[in-house]
Amino acid sequence: METALPNIQLIAILPEMILALVACALFVAEPFVPLEKKESLGYFSIGGLLLSGFSLVFLWGKEISTFNGMIAIDFYAIFFKMVFLSISILIIMMSFRYIEIQHINLGEYYGLILFATIGMMFLPSATDLLSFYLSLELMSMSLYVLTAFMRKDPRSIEAGIKYFLTGVFASGVILYGIAFLYGLTGTTNLTGIHEQLAGQDLSSSPTLIIAVILMVTGFGFKIAAVPFHMWAPDVYEGAPTPITAFLSAGSKAAAFSVMLRVFITGLEGSHDTWWQILWLVSVLTMTLGNVVAMVQTNIKRLLAYSSIAHAGYLMIGLIAGNNVGLTAILVYLVGYVFMTLGAFTLVILICRKGVRGDQISDLRGLARTHPLVAATFILFALSLIGIPPTAGFVGKLYLFNAAIQGGFYWLAIIAILNSAISLYYYFNIVKVMYMDEPLDAMPLSFSPALKVALSIMAFVTLFLGLYPEPIIRGAISSVKIFL
Amino acid sequence: MIEWIHPALVFFATAALVPFVKGKGKSILLIGFPALAFFSLMLFPDGNYGVFTIGGFEVVFGRVDKLSRVFAYVFTLMGSVGMVYALHVKQKGQHIAALIYGGGALGSIFAGDLLSLFVFWEIMAFSSVFLVWYGGEKSWANGLRYLMVHTFGGLCLLGGIVIFAGQTGSIAFNAIPASGLGGWLILIGFLINAGAPPLHAWLPDAYPVGSITGTIFLSSFTTKTAVYVLARGFAGTEVLMWVGVIMALYGVVYAMLENNIRKLLAYHIISQVGFMVAGIGVGTELAINGAVAHAFAHILYKALLMMGMGSVIFMTGKRKGTELGGLYRTMPLTFGLFMVGGFSISGVPFLSGFISKSMVISGAAAAHYPFVVLLLTLAAAGTFLSTTLKLPYAVFMGEDKGIKAADPPGNMLLGMGLAAFICILLGVMPNLLYQLLPFPVDYHPYTAEHLLGSFQLLLATLLGFTLFLYKLHPENTISVDTDWVYRKGVVWFQQLKNPLQGIKVLRYKDFLQGLTLFSRQVSQRIQSGYLKHALVMIISFVMLSTLLFSLFKGWTLSLDSLMQTDLTLSQLLVFVLIISSTLATVLFKSRIAAVLSLGMTGFFVAFFYVLMGAPDLALTQYLVEAVSVILILLAFYYLPAYFEEKTAPASKMTDIAVSLLVGIVMTFYMLMVMDSHLTKSIASYYLEMSEKLAGGRNVVNVVIVDFRGFDTMFEIAVFSIAALGIFGMLKLNKKKAPIQREAALNGSLKREQIEEAVQREVTSK
Numbered sequence A: 001m002e003t004a005l006p007n008i009q010l011i012a013i014l015p016e017m018i019l020a021l022v023a024c025a026l027f028v029a030e031p032f033v034p035l036e037k038k039e040s041l042g043y044f045s046i047g048g049l050l051l052s053g054f055s056l057v058f059l060w061g062k063e064i065s066t067f068n069g070m071i072a073i074d075f076y077a078i079f080f081k082m083v084f085l086s087i088s089i090l091i092i093m094m095s096f097r098y099i100e101i102q103h104i105n106l107g108e109y110y111g112l113i114l115f116a117t118i119g120m121m122f123l124p125s126a127t128d129l130l131s132f133y134l135s136l137e138l139m140s141m142s143l144y145v146l147t148a149f150m151r152k153d154p155r156s157i158e159a160g161i162k163y164f165l166t167g168v169f170a171s172g173v174i175l176y177g178i179a180f181l182y183g184l185t186g187t188t189n190l191t192g193i194h195e196q197l198a199g200q201d202l203s204s205s206p207t208l209i210i211a212v213i214l215m216v217t218g219f220g221f222k223i224a225a226v227p228f229h230m231w232a233p234d235v236y237e238g239a240p241t242p243i244t245a246f247l248s249a250g251s252k253a254a255a256f257s258v259m260l261r262v263f264i265t266g267l268e269g270s271h272d273t274w275w276q277i278l279w280l281v282s283v284l285t286m287t288l289g290n291v292v293a294m295v296q297t298n299i300k301r302l303l304a305y306s307s308i309a310h311a312g313y314l315m316i317g318l319i320a321g322n323n324v325g326l327t328a329i330l331v332y333l334v335g336y337v338f339m340t341l342g343a344f345t346l347v348i349l350i351c352r353k354g355v356r357g358d359q360i361s362d363l364r365g366l367a368r369t370h371p372l373v374a375a376t377f378i379l380f381a382l383s384l385i386g387i388p389p390t391a392g393f394v395g396k397l398y399l400f401n402a403a404i405q406g407g408f409y410w411l412a413i414i415a416i417l418n419s420a421i422s423l424y425y426y427f428n429i430v431k432v433m434y435m436d437e438p439l440d441a442m443p444l445s446f447s448p449a450l451k452v453a454l455s456i457m458a459f460v461t462l463f464l465g466l467y468p469e470p471i472i473r474g475a476i477s478s479v480k481i482f483l
Numbered sequence B: 001m002i003e004w005i006h007p008a009l010v011f012f013a014t015a016a017l018v019p020f021v022k023g024k025g026k027s028i029l030l031i032g033f034p035a036l037a038f039f040s041l042m043l044f045p046d047g048n049y050g051v052f053t054i055g056g057f058e059v060v061f062g063r064v065d066k067l068s069r070v071f072a073y074v075f076t077l078m079g080s081v082g083m084v085y086a087l088h089v090k091q092k093g094q095h096i097a098a099l100i101y102g103g104g105a106l107g108s109i110f111a112g113d114l115l116s117l118f119v120f121w122e123i124m125a126f127s128s129v130f131l132v133w134y135g136g137e138k139s140w141a142n143g144l145r146y147l148m149v150h151t152f153g154g155l156c157l158l159g160g161i162v163i164f165a166g167q168t169g170s171i172a173f174n175a176i177p178a179s180g181l182g183g184w185l186i187l188i189g190f191l192i193n194a195g196a197p198p199l200h201a202w203l204p205d206a207y208p209v210g211s212i213t214g215t216i217f218l219s220s221f222t223t224k225t226a227v228y229v230l231a232r233g234f235a236g237t238e239v240l241m242w243v244g245v246i247m248a249l250y251g252v253v254y255a256m257l258e259n260n261i262r263k264l265l266a267y268h269i270i271s272q273v274g275f276m277v278a279g280i281g282v283g284t285e286l287a288i289n290g291a292v293a294h295a296f297a298h299i300l301y302k303a304l305l306m307m308g309m310g311s312v313i314f315m316t317g318k319r320k321g322t323e324l325g326g327l328y329r330t331m332p333l334t335f336g337l338f339m340v341g342g343f344s345i346s347g348v349p350f351l352s353g354f355i356s357k358s359m360v361i362s363g364a365a366a367a368h369y370p371f372v373v374l375l376l377t378l379a380a381a382g383t384f385l386s387t388t389l390k391l392p393y394a395v396f397m398g399e400d401k402g403i404k405a406a407d408p409p410g411n412m413l414l415g416m417g418l419a420a421f422i423c424i425l426l427g428v429m430p431n432l433l434y435q436l437l438p439f440p441v442d443y444h445p446y447t448a449e450h451l452l453g454s455f456q457l458l459l460a461t462l463l464g465f466t467l468f469l470y471k472l473h474p475e476n477t478i479s480v481d482t483d484w485v486y487r488k489g490v491v492w493f494q495q496l497k498n499p500l501q502g503i504k505v506l507r508y509k510d511f512l513q514g515l516t517l518f519s520r521q522v523s524q525r526i527q528s529g530y531l532k533h534a535l536v537m538i539i540s541f542v543m544l545s546t547l548l549f550s551l552f553k554g555w556t557l558s559l560d561s562l563m564q565t566d567l568t569l570s571q572l573l574v575f576v577l578i579i580s581s582t583l584a585t586v587l588f589k590s591r592i593a594a595v596l597s598l599g600m601t602g603f604f605v606a607f608f609y610v611l612m613g614a615p616d617l618a619l620t621q622y623l624v625e626a627v628s629v630i631l632i633l634l635a636f637y638y639l640p641a642y643f644e645e646k647t648a649p650a651s652k653m654t655d656i657a658v659s660l661l662v663g664i665v666m667t668f669y670m671l672m673v674m675d676s677h678l679t680k681s682i683a684s685y686y687l688e689m690s691e692k693l694a695g696g697r698n699v700v701n702v703v704i705v706d707f708r709g710f711d712t713m714f715e716i717a718v719f720s721i722a723a724l725g726i727f728g729m730l731k732l733n734k735k736k737a738p739i740q741r742e743a744a745l746n747g748s749l750k751r752e753q754i755e756e757a758v759q760r761e762v763t764s765k
Helices: A010-032 A039-059 A075-101 A107-125 A129-147 A154-185 A190-199 A206-222 A231-238 A241-266 A268-293 A299-320 A323-350 A371-385 A391-405 A409-435 A448-466 A469-482 B007-020 B023-043 B066-085 B092-110 B114-133 B139-168 B180-194 B202-209 B214-233 B238-257 B261-282 B285-316 B332-346 B352-366 B370-395 B410-428 B448-467 B484-497 B508-526 B531-552 B560-564 B569-587 B591-611 B615-638 B649-675 B683-694 B699-707 B709-735 B738-746 B751-764
Strands: A064-066 A071-073 B047-054 B057-064
Touching (some): A010 A039, A010 A064, A010 A107, A039 A075, A071 A075, A071 A107, A075 A107, A075 A241, A075 A448, A075 A469, A107 A129, A107 A241, A129 A241, A154 A190, A154 A231, A154 B531, A190 A268, A206 B531, A231 A241, A231 A299, A241 A268, A241 A323, A241 A469, A268 A299, A299 A391, A299 A409, A323 A448, A371 A391, A371 A409, A371 A448, A391 A469, A409 B139, B007 B023, B007 B092, B023 B066, B023 B092, B057 B066, B066 B410, B114 B139, B114 B214, B139 B508, B202 B214, B202 B261, B214 B261, B238 B370, B261 B285, B285 B352, B332 B370, B332 B410, B352 B370, B352 B410, B352 B448, B370 B448, B531 B649, B591 B615, B683 B699, B699 B709
Antiparallel strands (some): A064 A071, B047 B057
């Protein structure tokens, strides 16, 4: 039998190939760069990310499916690739000063971020359970290492080990779910699965339901949904702060990007089954995340719970499963990325030599010493609560709209109640910044790159609140692939 | 050409300018700009201004008609008068917050669509809370509760708007039917701001602790904006009439029980807004006119009353009726001006309350709601009793407590004077107000009948007051409000904390405390940081949801396939060995023994393959088992030597339960899957083609080295890299940081030790 190698269009993975080359070059170059010049490696990787972003131009408007239907290029994939590239650029810009203070300014740091980014960028392109699983692992493995990157700090090590052990457990669960799906349909291709499921009535087939439960569990872990969220506060607290931000923004967005593919492209036929599980998970996630955040004294833990709660909001779009819901997820994710990164930047700023700076009390009187930074934080807080005119408001408006159009009134009402609760803990930080007296002069760990990054985040958060048209258009044309 | 100047814009601009001016300039700015906005209202004719199209929806920023104009007049007027009263305040933040707040209120008034209404609505909530917070350290918690309630209300409104717009396809803000989820949610959002019980608790909670000058603005804008939107959207909704009556009575009853002087006035706001809401509910032209006129008058005299009590607090520092008394001697001007406000609110002729309040009642009478008329009249009597008689009696007359005080600074007196002047002006010349009302007015307050009726009512109340004077003496109490709505759900949180404490009386503010308590419990008990708990949660979720589905979907298990299998004696023996070595793994106390018996399990499984006739698979399994046992033992070498047993019996029981659950559900899974119809496997393809295509008879080998040759090659590459990595790490670990290993072996990995080692490393370099 003649078996020719499948016709592979390498251009489909051009952005990722560029990144992989840059990352490998980083690892090779790293021993030859003296300690005080490691920053140049960071700029080198930003350059790589920008180049990779530029290469997306060649994919613009194309519809490609290659690697035997494992990798797809469409507007949806490009939309998310751009999001992930911007996240990584911002993360690296946030890192320079922080990793110098923590003595972890090594080239591997940037290299691992790049590898994690490659994994993320493959995820929205994954149209096969195998390519999805491999990309997920590439992302996760890099993140496990990054979490434990402060290897002289027991908290970071502990976080890394916890994340790794629970993470591989969750990966195992996903794999188990994949096995069930493959056993049921005989294919790992998402479109193939969809066709197989459509061909026969499997709505109450135990195998399918078990597969769905296992998939929800695995994804629930990756997006830190309750009750699979237990790792999040500990890991967020222990990891280097820029990596925490990376987890909170990038890893979550990446998991959602592929969750839509798997649940809408692959399993749309069993929406009746999985919305029930997701509904429960979403309500638990919103409520527990918000309520438990109220008593946190550590900002990173607080933001961990806030990020848990946001996973709950985002799931509303998927539960609704309608066009508005999917659009809402994309719109909300973009806003969420910038506002949550902004909030973490604050924690990075107050960290300096001898001050961990992750307690809320470390922010006392920030408004006196640095009024502009404090005001920026209010902007992010408003956006996280979902108050106009910020990006968070536009996203929430779309999510509520999706829930209501899908007939999920209770879900919308619970989300509204939770938003009111979330106000409590964000404004608790505001109170400490505005009402308390500063302890000392509070020098902030600014670097030029960080200033630029913070301005970008604040600008985007506000801009998308005032003029959300472009992002809404982008989201609408992205989700067309699901129609 | 300027088409139209939005008064909200004037307020926002003023707020933006405040930080840059000082002294006289500040005074001019603060008073002048709101006044400018007031006069600008007269310049432009009715119509829609500032129309934009955003996202396919038409957003109207400036809908000017009679209804919005009259509210804008009183808001801008109040902005000016309030600023006069607040001129002495040094914190510019207060002025800025008040101006943004006023701008938000004006924006809401002129919003011609629901979306911009919502945006201004939120601006109001978020700026006004600062006026509460400027009340001092103690107001923080109250302010936060205030903000949370308003955020919730705002989001209800948003939810309602989304549903409503989805149904009607338009976001224009006109009459909204109080039906369907959308309409009701919008109504709830409005009523929260109006302070309707049981959603009113934020009002008497936050207003009394606000800053002295801030409370003036607070009592003017939020509730009256709500009155406006109700009049615009829900005029003639019958349920509002009863809500209004309840509010009117409710507020009065609580005002009479209250001792804190500003809280008393806060309850009065609820009562007075009740009159307006009732008028809107009646919905006739006369009643709506009455509601609007009453809102207009009420803003002014309530501000006057609040200013009076604010001055008392400002000068004496005391907030309770029982602590005050006999101030008429030391603060005569304040007393006089306060009484103007007091008589206004009671509806004494020739003052503003007289011309407006009676309109509402007459409106209800004309629409034939005698019961409503009766109840509102009753509430009016109560108002007179508590505000005009009891409060001044306690504060200004009564027993002289010998408090040293004087009239407040000039600007405060001037502010009060202006407000009092307008109250009298409107009372004497009612047409000034009447011509502003949304509907043509054919109503004459100064009829003999009406005058006589009011005097009768007032005199009767006065008589009662003098007779029962001793009973109305303020008592130093905290009146318990109907916050039980919030309470009930919280009781069990409290019990969670300490079952012996039993049920405590919980109040509105305890709702938050209950939540935080619950939150603390969760973060301590569940979020323990133990990996085991995290895994147990995940596993339990999977198991329980599977079980739930199996119950609801009514899955059935047929054990046929299981029964058909026949076991030989040797197979059975191997099974027994597998099970017993597994049990031994769990039960052994020694780690080494446990690992070895785990290895045994693996070996017996491999032996089972031999019995099934797959020796090559068995060989692989043997190899893997041997390697993994050795690896685990190697890991133990690096771990601390001791292994303390810390598991409590209760936690052991959960562990056993979870393990059993996992075992049962997994078995269940396997049996289910074996039963269900799976697609054809590719095994037959390999069996057929292995000799034809690859020329090999050992199918497993053919699959590994031929069919999946690339797989195998990359697998080997990955394994080699991993092995290299492990080797490197082991070598690295031996070379440096002996302290770390030492500490690790002692089981005491302390932060200080590591930092010390790091320090040494750094210095040696």
